[in-house]
Amino acid sequence: MKTHIFAFTLSIMICVTARAELKWDQTSIELHPTAADKQAIGHFKYQNSGSKPVRFKSVRTSCGCTAAQSQKEEVPPGEKGEITATFNIGERTGTQVKTVTVETDDPEHATTVLTLKAVIPQQLEITPTFVFWGQGEAPKPKTIVVRAAKDFPVKHLRVTSSSPDFQAKVEETGSGQFKIDVQPQDTKRPIASTLTIQPEDSPKIFYATARITNAPAIQ
Amino acid sequence: MVKSSLVRQVLVVAALALVPGLGQAIYFRDKVSWQSPVPASEMVAVAQARAWGGNAIWVDARPDDEFARDHVPGALSLNEDRWNELLPQFLAAWSQEKKVVVYCSSQSCNASREVARRLRNEAQLKNVFVLEGGWEEWLRSNR
Numbered sequence: 001m002k003t004h005i006f007a008f009t010l011s012i013m014i015c016v017t018a019r020a021e022l023k024w025d026q027t028s029i030e031l032h033p034t035a036a037d038k039q040a041i042g043h044f045k046y047q048n049s050g051s052k053p054v055r056f057k058s059v060r061t062s063c064g065c066t067a068a069q070s071q072k073e074e075v076p077p078g079e080k081g082e083i084t085a086t087f088n089i090g091e092r093t094g095t096q097v098k099t100v101t102v103e104t105d106d107p108e109h110a111t112t113v114l115t116l117k118a119v120i121p122q123q124l125e126i127t128p129t130f131v132f133w134g135q136g137e138a139p140k141p142k143t144i145v146v147r148a149a150k151d152f153p154v155k156h157l158r159v160t161s162s163s164p165d166f167q168a169k170v171e172e173t174g175s176g177q178f179k180i181d182v183q184p185q186d187t188k189r190p191i192a193s194t195l196t197i198q199p200e201d202s203p204k205i206f207y208a209t210a211r212i213t214n215a216p217a218i219q
Numbered sequence: 220m221v222k223s224s225l226v227r228q229v230l231v232v233a234a235l236a237l238v239p240g241l242g243q244a245i246y247f248r249d250k251v252s253w254q255s256p257v258p259a260s261e262m263v264a265v266a267q268a269r270a271w272g273g274n275a276i277w278v279d280a281r282p283d284d285e286f287a288r289d290h291v292p293g294a295l296s297l298n299e300d301r302w303n304e305l306l307p308q309f310l311a312a313w314s315q316e317k318k319v320v321v322y323c324s325s326q327s328c329n330a331s332r333e334v335a336r337r338l339r340n341e342a343q344l345k346n347v348f349v350l351e352g353g354w355e356e357w358l359r360s361n362r
Contacts, residue, residue, distance in 0.1 A: 063329060064282040065300065091302035092333070128343035130310055194307055207303050209310045209342075 021109045022075065023049040028115040033089060035204060040118040044083040044100070048075040057103040059083060065090060066116065068100040085116045095119050123152040124206050126197065132211045133187045141169075141183040144208055146197065148176035156200040163193035166210045182210045190214045261335065263348040265360045268320045276312060278321040278338075280330040281354065291322070291357055297334055306342070313344070322350035322357065 029042040048054050055074045061067065068085045075081055085100050100114040124146055131142040148154040157178050159168045169181045182195065192211040198204070268275055277294035279286045286296040295312060297305045313319070319338060323330035331349045338344045350356070 062327065064285065064324075065330075088300065090298075090300035092299045093337075096333075098329075126341070128341065129306075130342040130344070132315075134315070192307070192311055207306075209307050211310060213314055215314055215316060 021048075021050050021106055022046045022054055022104065022112070024112065024114070027112060028117070029085075030117045030119065031087075032119050033121075035121050035123055038089055040087045040089060040116070042085045042087070042114075042116040044085065044114045045080065046075070046082065047080045048077050050106075051077050053077065055105045057105055058101075059103075060101045061085070062099040062101075063087075065092070066098040066100070068114075070102075083114065085114065087116055087118055089118070089120060093120055093122050121149065121152075123149050123202070123204060124154070124197070124199065125149070126206055126208055129208045130211070131182050131208070132213050133184055134213055134215060135187055135190060137187050139184045139187050141181040142210075144180040144182060144195075146178040146180060148178075148199070150176075152199075154178075154199040154202075158196075158198045158200060160196045161193045161210070162196070163191060165191050166193040166195075168195055180208075182208075184210070184212060187212050261348055262351050263318075263320060264351050265356050268318075268348070268350060269360075271318055271320075274316070275318045275320050276309075278309065278319055278334065279354075280321050280323045280334040281328075285324065285354075291354075294322075297321075298330065299333060299337075302337070310342070317346070319344060319347045320350050321347065322353045325353045325355040326351070328353055 023046060025045040027044065029044065031040040031042060033040040053074050053076050056070050056072075059068045059070050066085060066087045068083055070083050071081045083100060083102060085098070087096065087098055089096075096118045098116045098118075100116065102112045102114060103110060104112075127145050127147075129144075131144060133139065133142075146157060154176060156172075157170050157180075159170050159180055161168050161182075165185050167183050167185070169183075171179050171181070173179055180195070180197070184191075190212050192209065195208040195210060197206040197208060268277075277291045278297045279290045279294045280298050281290075282298055282300060283296065286294075286298075290296070295305075295309050297309045319335075321331040321335045321338070323334075331353060335347045335349050338347045352359070
Protein backbone atom coordinates (compact mmCIF):
# COMPACT_ATOMS: atom_id res chain seq x y z
CA MET A 1 0.00 0.00 0.00
CA LYS A 2 2.68 2.42 1.09
CA THR A 3 4.74 1.61 -2.01
CA HIS A 4 1.71 2.43 -4.12
CA ILE A 5 1.25 5.82 -2.46
CA PHE A 6 4.92 6.66 -2.96
CA ALA A 7 4.92 5.50 -6.57
CA PHE A 8 1.69 7.40 -7.26
CA THR A 9 3.08 10.62 -5.80
CA LEU A 10 6.33 10.31 -7.70
CA SER A 11 4.53 9.55 -10.97
CA ILE A 12 2.37 12.66 -10.46
CA MET A 13 5.52 14.74 -9.99
CA ILE A 14 7.16 13.25 -13.07
CA CYS A 15 3.99 13.78 -15.13
CA VAL A 16 3.83 17.40 -14.01
CA THR A 17 7.42 18.11 -15.05
CA ALA A 18 6.91 16.37 -18.38
CA ARG A 19 3.87 18.37 -19.46
CA ALA A 20 3.64 20.53 -22.53
CA GLU A 21 5.23 23.91 -22.09
CA LEU A 22 6.87 26.85 -23.79
CA LYS A 23 10.60 26.68 -23.33
CA TRP A 24 12.10 30.18 -23.44
CA ASP A 25 15.64 30.71 -24.73
CA GLN A 26 15.89 33.47 -22.13
CA THR A 27 13.39 35.31 -19.99
CA SER A 28 15.69 38.26 -19.35
CA ILE A 29 17.39 40.42 -21.99
CA GLU A 30 19.79 43.31 -21.45
CA LEU A 31 20.09 45.88 -24.25
CA HIS A 32 22.57 48.71 -24.72
CA PRO A 33 21.01 51.21 -27.14
CA THR A 34 23.15 54.04 -28.48
CA ALA A 35 22.43 57.67 -27.62
CA ALA A 36 20.84 58.09 -31.05
CA ASP A 37 18.45 55.13 -30.73
CA LYS A 38 14.79 55.89 -30.21
CA GLN A 39 13.78 52.32 -29.38
CA ALA A 40 15.27 49.24 -27.78
CA ILE A 41 13.85 45.97 -29.06
CA GLY A 42 14.12 42.60 -27.31
CA HIS A 43 13.28 39.26 -28.95
CA PHE A 44 12.17 36.59 -26.50
CA LYS A 45 12.35 33.30 -28.39
CA TYR A 46 10.45 30.20 -27.35
CA GLN A 47 9.64 26.67 -28.46
CA ASN A 48 6.71 24.49 -27.54
CA SER A 49 8.59 21.47 -26.24
CA GLY A 50 5.44 19.61 -25.25
CA SER A 51 2.94 17.44 -27.06
CA LYS A 52 -0.02 19.79 -26.87
CA PRO A 53 -0.60 23.20 -28.47
CA VAL A 54 -0.13 26.23 -26.23
CA ARG A 55 -2.39 29.24 -26.66
CA PHE A 56 -1.48 32.78 -25.58
CA LYS A 57 -4.22 34.30 -23.44
CA SER A 58 -2.62 37.71 -22.94
CA VAL A 59 0.64 39.60 -23.32
CA ARG A 60 0.86 42.63 -21.02
CA THR A 61 3.61 45.16 -20.41
CA SER A 62 4.50 46.98 -17.20
CA CYS A 63 4.70 50.38 -18.86
CA GLY A 64 2.90 52.38 -21.52
CA CYS A 65 6.34 52.98 -22.99
CA THR A 66 6.71 49.31 -23.95
CA ALA A 67 4.75 47.37 -26.55
CA ALA A 68 4.84 43.60 -26.83
CA GLN A 69 3.62 41.42 -29.64
CA SER A 70 3.41 37.68 -30.14
CA GLN A 71 3.75 36.34 -33.67
CA LYS A 72 0.95 33.83 -33.24
CA GLU A 73 -1.98 33.10 -30.97
CA GLU A 74 -1.39 29.37 -30.75
CA VAL A 75 1.87 27.46 -30.82
CA PRO A 76 1.64 23.86 -32.07
CA PRO A 77 3.92 21.23 -30.49
CA GLY A 78 7.54 21.59 -31.60
CA GLU A 79 7.05 25.04 -33.16
CA LYS A 80 9.23 28.04 -32.42
CA GLY A 81 8.32 31.69 -32.20
CA GLU A 82 9.08 34.89 -30.36
CA ILE A 83 7.56 37.71 -28.36
CA THR A 84 8.90 41.06 -29.51
CA ALA A 85 9.13 43.75 -26.84
CA THR A 86 9.66 47.30 -28.08
CA PHE A 87 10.69 49.86 -25.50
CA ASN A 88 10.31 53.50 -26.56
CA ILE A 89 13.22 55.28 -24.93
CA GLY A 90 11.72 58.76 -25.09
CA GLU A 91 13.72 61.04 -22.82
CA ARG A 92 14.46 58.40 -20.22
CA THR A 93 17.88 58.03 -18.71
CA GLY A 94 19.91 55.39 -16.90
CA THR A 95 18.97 51.75 -16.50
CA GLN A 96 15.38 50.96 -17.34
CA VAL A 97 13.79 47.62 -16.48
CA LYS A 98 10.46 46.78 -18.09
CA THR A 99 8.52 43.55 -17.88
CA VAL A 100 6.21 41.65 -20.21
CA THR A 101 3.76 39.27 -18.56
CA VAL A 102 2.74 36.39 -20.80
CA GLU A 103 -0.30 34.29 -19.91
CA THR A 104 -0.94 30.97 -21.63
CA ASP A 105 -3.47 28.17 -21.27
CA ASP A 106 -0.78 25.80 -20.02
CA PRO A 107 -1.95 25.36 -16.42
CA GLU A 108 1.52 24.46 -15.18
CA HIS A 109 3.16 27.56 -16.67
CA ALA A 110 0.21 29.90 -16.87
CA THR A 111 2.27 33.05 -16.35
CA THR A 112 5.78 33.91 -17.47
CA VAL A 113 7.38 37.25 -16.74
CA LEU A 114 9.91 38.42 -19.34
CA THR A 115 12.33 41.14 -18.31
CA LEU A 116 13.75 43.74 -20.70
CA LYS A 117 16.59 45.78 -19.29
CA ALA A 118 17.84 48.76 -21.30
CA VAL A 119 20.98 50.59 -20.24
CA ILE A 120 20.62 54.05 -21.76
CA PRO A 121 23.91 55.89 -22.10
CA GLN A 122 24.01 59.12 -20.18
CA GLN A 123 26.42 61.44 -21.95
CA LEU A 124 26.21 64.27 -19.46
CA GLU A 125 25.28 64.16 -15.83
CA ILE A 126 23.87 67.56 -14.83
CA THR A 127 23.35 68.34 -11.15
CA PRO A 128 21.06 70.02 -10.40
CA THR A 129 18.96 70.58 -13.50
CA PHE A 130 17.04 73.28 -11.66
CA VAL A 131 18.27 76.34 -9.76
CA PHE A 132 15.96 78.90 -8.20
CA TRP A 133 15.90 82.02 -6.10
CA GLY A 134 13.09 83.25 -3.91
CA GLN A 135 11.71 86.67 -4.69
CA GLY A 136 13.86 89.26 -2.93
CA GLU A 137 16.70 86.83 -2.29
CA ALA A 138 20.22 88.09 -2.98
CA PRO A 139 20.96 87.43 -6.66
CA LYS A 140 24.10 85.40 -5.98
CA PRO A 141 25.29 82.88 -8.55
CA LYS A 142 24.26 79.23 -8.16
CA THR A 143 26.30 76.42 -9.58
CA ILE A 144 25.32 73.58 -11.86
CA VAL A 145 27.91 70.80 -12.17
CA VAL A 146 28.23 68.93 -15.46
CA ARG A 147 30.14 65.65 -15.71
CA ALA A 148 30.81 63.98 -19.04
CA ALA A 149 30.69 60.18 -19.28
CA LYS A 150 34.06 58.42 -19.70
CA ASP A 151 33.30 57.27 -23.23
CA PHE A 152 31.93 60.69 -24.21
CA PRO A 153 34.84 63.14 -24.00
CA VAL A 154 33.79 66.78 -23.97
CA LYS A 155 36.29 69.59 -24.45
CA HIS A 156 33.95 72.54 -24.49
CA LEU A 157 30.41 73.24 -23.44
CA ARG A 158 28.19 75.88 -24.97
CA VAL A 159 25.55 77.22 -22.58
CA THR A 160 22.89 79.70 -23.60
CA SER A 161 20.10 81.23 -21.57
CA SER A 162 16.70 81.77 -23.16
CA SER A 163 16.32 84.93 -21.11
CA PRO A 164 18.77 87.85 -20.90
CA ASP A 165 17.73 88.18 -17.25
CA PHE A 166 20.01 85.28 -16.39
CA GLN A 167 23.74 85.02 -17.08
CA ALA A 168 25.48 81.66 -17.39
CA LYS A 169 29.26 81.29 -17.17
CA VAL A 170 30.96 78.01 -17.98
CA GLU A 171 34.23 76.94 -16.46
CA GLU A 172 36.09 73.71 -17.08
CA THR A 173 37.21 72.16 -13.82
CA GLY A 174 39.09 69.21 -15.32
CA SER A 175 38.55 65.49 -15.89
CA GLY A 176 35.58 66.07 -18.15
CA GLN A 177 33.88 68.19 -15.54
CA PHE A 178 32.46 71.69 -15.86
CA LYS A 179 30.70 74.14 -13.63
CA ILE A 180 28.07 76.56 -14.81
CA ASP A 181 27.49 79.59 -12.63
CA VAL A 182 24.00 80.94 -13.15
CA GLN A 183 23.09 84.37 -11.91
CA PRO A 184 19.92 86.46 -12.23
CA GLN A 185 20.24 90.20 -12.74
CA ASP A 186 17.82 90.69 -9.88
CA THR A 187 15.15 88.74 -8.03
CA LYS A 188 12.41 91.33 -7.99
CA ARG A 189 9.92 89.52 -10.23
CA PRO A 190 9.07 85.88 -11.00
CA ILE A 191 10.88 85.01 -14.20
CA ALA A 192 12.39 81.85 -15.63
CA SER A 193 14.95 80.81 -18.17
CA THR A 194 15.76 77.60 -19.96
CA LEU A 195 19.49 76.94 -20.14
CA THR A 196 20.55 75.05 -23.23
CA ILE A 197 23.68 73.00 -22.64
CA GLN A 198 25.40 71.61 -25.72
CA PRO A 199 28.74 69.83 -25.90
CA GLU A 200 30.91 71.05 -28.75
CA ASP A 201 30.76 68.76 -31.80
CA SER A 202 27.62 67.03 -30.57
CA PRO A 203 24.08 67.47 -31.85
CA LYS A 204 22.68 66.36 -28.50
CA ILE A 205 21.20 69.16 -26.38
CA PHE A 206 20.66 69.06 -22.62
CA TYR A 207 18.57 71.40 -20.53
CA ALA A 208 18.44 73.07 -17.13
CA THR A 209 16.00 75.58 -15.71
CA ALA A 210 16.61 78.73 -13.69
CA ARG A 211 13.75 80.52 -12.02
CA ILE A 212 12.79 83.26 -9.58
CA THR A 213 9.86 81.89 -7.59
CA ASN A 214 6.88 83.89 -6.37
CA ALA A 215 7.53 83.18 -2.73
CA PRO A 216 10.66 84.02 -0.74
CA ALA A 217 13.12 81.13 -0.54
CA ILE A 218 12.77 78.80 2.45
CA GLN A 219 16.15 78.26 4.05
CA MET B 220 4.56 1.49 11.65
CA VAL B 221 2.40 2.54 8.71
CA LYS B 222 2.17 6.06 10.16
CA SER B 223 5.94 6.52 10.47
CA SER B 224 6.40 5.17 6.96
CA LEU B 225 3.89 7.68 5.64
CA VAL B 226 5.68 10.50 7.43
CA ARG B 227 8.96 9.35 5.89
CA GLN B 228 7.40 9.28 2.43
CA VAL B 229 5.97 12.77 2.89
CA LEU B 230 9.39 14.01 3.94
CA VAL B 231 11.04 12.38 0.91
CA VAL B 232 8.50 13.94 -1.45
CA ALA B 233 8.91 17.34 0.25
CA ALA B 234 12.71 17.04 -0.04
CA LEU B 235 12.37 16.21 -3.74
CA ALA B 236 10.19 19.29 -4.23
CA LEU B 237 12.77 21.38 -2.41
CA VAL B 238 15.50 20.59 -4.95
CA PRO B 239 14.01 22.53 -7.92
CA GLY B 240 12.84 25.22 -5.50
CA LEU B 241 16.36 25.77 -4.22
CA GLY B 242 17.73 25.64 -7.75
CA GLN B 243 15.32 28.35 -8.85
CA ALA B 244 16.15 30.50 -5.83
CA ILE B 245 19.87 30.28 -6.60
CA TYR B 246 19.43 30.75 -10.35
CA PHE B 247 17.25 33.87 -9.94
CA ARG B 248 19.08 35.34 -6.97
CA ASP B 249 20.31 38.30 -9.04
CA LYS B 250 17.00 38.90 -10.75
CA VAL B 251 16.40 42.62 -10.94
CA SER B 252 13.26 44.00 -9.41
CA TRP B 253 11.41 45.99 -12.09
CA GLN B 254 10.13 48.46 -9.55
CA SER B 255 12.51 51.02 -8.16
CA PRO B 256 12.48 50.63 -4.40
CA VAL B 257 10.75 53.56 -2.74
CA PRO B 258 11.08 54.09 1.00
CA ALA B 259 7.73 54.15 2.80
CA SER B 260 8.41 57.76 3.83
CA GLU B 261 8.34 58.77 0.16
CA MET B 262 4.96 57.17 -0.53
CA VAL B 263 1.65 58.83 0.25
CA ALA B 264 -1.89 57.45 0.48
CA VAL B 265 -4.71 59.09 -1.47
CA ALA B 266 -6.46 60.28 1.71
CA GLN B 267 -3.31 61.95 3.01
CA ALA B 268 -2.51 63.59 -0.33
CA ARG B 269 -6.08 64.89 -0.59
CA ALA B 270 -5.79 66.32 2.90
CA TRP B 271 -2.89 68.48 1.69
CA GLY B 272 -5.41 70.31 -0.50
CA GLY B 273 -3.90 73.33 -2.21
CA ASN B 274 -0.51 72.62 -0.68
CA ALA B 275 0.06 69.78 -3.14
CA ILE B 276 0.95 69.76 -6.80
CA TRP B 277 -0.32 66.65 -8.55
CA VAL B 278 1.89 65.23 -11.27
CA ASP B 279 0.61 62.70 -13.79
CA ALA B 280 3.47 60.46 -14.98
CA ARG B 281 1.32 58.46 -17.41
CA PRO B 282 1.66 58.74 -21.21
CA ASP B 283 0.02 61.71 -22.95
CA ASP B 284 -2.99 59.78 -24.24
CA GLU B 285 -3.90 58.49 -20.77
CA PHE B 286 -3.52 61.96 -19.30
CA ALA B 287 -5.72 63.39 -22.08
CA ARG B 288 -8.45 60.82 -21.33
CA ASP B 289 -8.72 61.78 -17.68
CA HIS B 290 -6.57 62.85 -14.76
CA VAL B 291 -6.66 64.17 -11.21
CA PRO B 292 -8.20 67.67 -11.37
CA GLY B 293 -5.46 70.28 -11.68
CA ALA B 294 -2.72 67.68 -12.26
CA LEU B 295 0.21 68.54 -14.52
CA SER B 296 1.49 66.08 -17.08
CA LEU B 297 5.13 65.10 -16.65
CA ASN B 298 6.21 61.90 -18.34
CA GLU B 299 9.55 60.66 -19.57
CA ASP B 300 8.45 60.53 -23.21
CA ARG B 301 8.60 64.35 -23.32
CA TRP B 302 10.61 65.09 -20.19
CA ASN B 303 12.59 68.05 -21.56
CA GLU B 304 9.47 69.78 -22.83
CA LEU B 305 7.23 69.09 -19.82
CA LEU B 306 9.70 69.64 -16.99
CA PRO B 307 9.95 73.46 -17.42
CA GLN B 308 6.14 73.66 -17.42
CA PHE B 309 6.05 71.76 -14.15
CA LEU B 310 8.86 73.84 -12.63
CA ALA B 311 7.00 77.03 -13.54
CA ALA B 312 4.11 75.85 -11.33
CA TRP B 313 6.29 74.44 -8.56
CA SER B 314 6.90 76.32 -5.36
CA GLN B 315 9.09 75.42 -2.44
CA GLU B 316 6.38 75.16 0.19
CA LYS B 317 4.25 72.73 -1.83
CA LYS B 318 4.37 68.96 -1.75
CA VAL B 319 4.61 67.11 -5.05
CA VAL B 320 2.44 64.00 -5.51
CA VAL B 321 3.37 61.85 -8.50
CA TYR B 322 1.10 59.09 -9.78
CA CYS B 323 0.89 56.61 -12.62
CA SER B 324 -1.79 54.14 -13.58
CA SER B 325 -1.73 51.60 -10.75
CA GLN B 326 0.24 50.08 -7.92
CA SER B 327 2.26 47.99 -10.36
CA CYS B 328 3.36 50.77 -12.72
CA ASN B 329 6.83 52.24 -12.35
CA ALA B 330 6.57 55.61 -14.12
CA SER B 331 5.68 57.58 -10.99
CA ARG B 332 8.71 56.16 -9.17
CA GLU B 333 10.99 57.12 -12.05
CA VAL B 334 9.59 60.64 -12.35
CA ALA B 335 9.80 61.14 -8.57
CA ARG B 336 13.39 59.85 -8.61
CA ARG B 337 14.39 62.34 -11.32
CA LEU B 338 12.69 65.24 -9.56
CA ARG B 339 14.57 64.38 -6.36
CA ASN B 340 17.95 63.52 -7.85
CA GLU B 341 18.23 65.65 -10.97
CA ALA B 342 16.15 68.72 -10.08
CA GLN B 343 16.95 68.22 -6.39
CA LEU B 344 13.43 68.96 -5.23
CA LYS B 345 12.29 68.08 -1.75
CA ASN B 346 8.87 66.83 -0.62
CA VAL B 347 8.29 64.62 -3.64
CA PHE B 348 5.93 61.69 -2.97
CA VAL B 349 4.67 58.71 -4.96
CA LEU B 350 0.92 58.07 -4.71
CA GLU B 351 0.14 54.59 -3.41
CA GLY B 352 -2.02 52.70 -5.88
CA GLY B 353 -1.80 55.45 -8.49
CA TRP B 354 -4.70 56.55 -10.67
CA GLU B 355 -6.63 53.33 -10.00
CA GLU B 356 -6.61 54.04 -6.27
CA TRP B 357 -7.64 57.63 -6.88
CA LEU B 358 -10.66 56.44 -8.88
CA ARG B 359 -11.53 53.85 -6.23
CA SER B 360 -11.45 56.50 -3.51
CA ASN B 361 -13.88 58.64 -5.51
CA ARG B 362 -16.54 55.94 -5.76
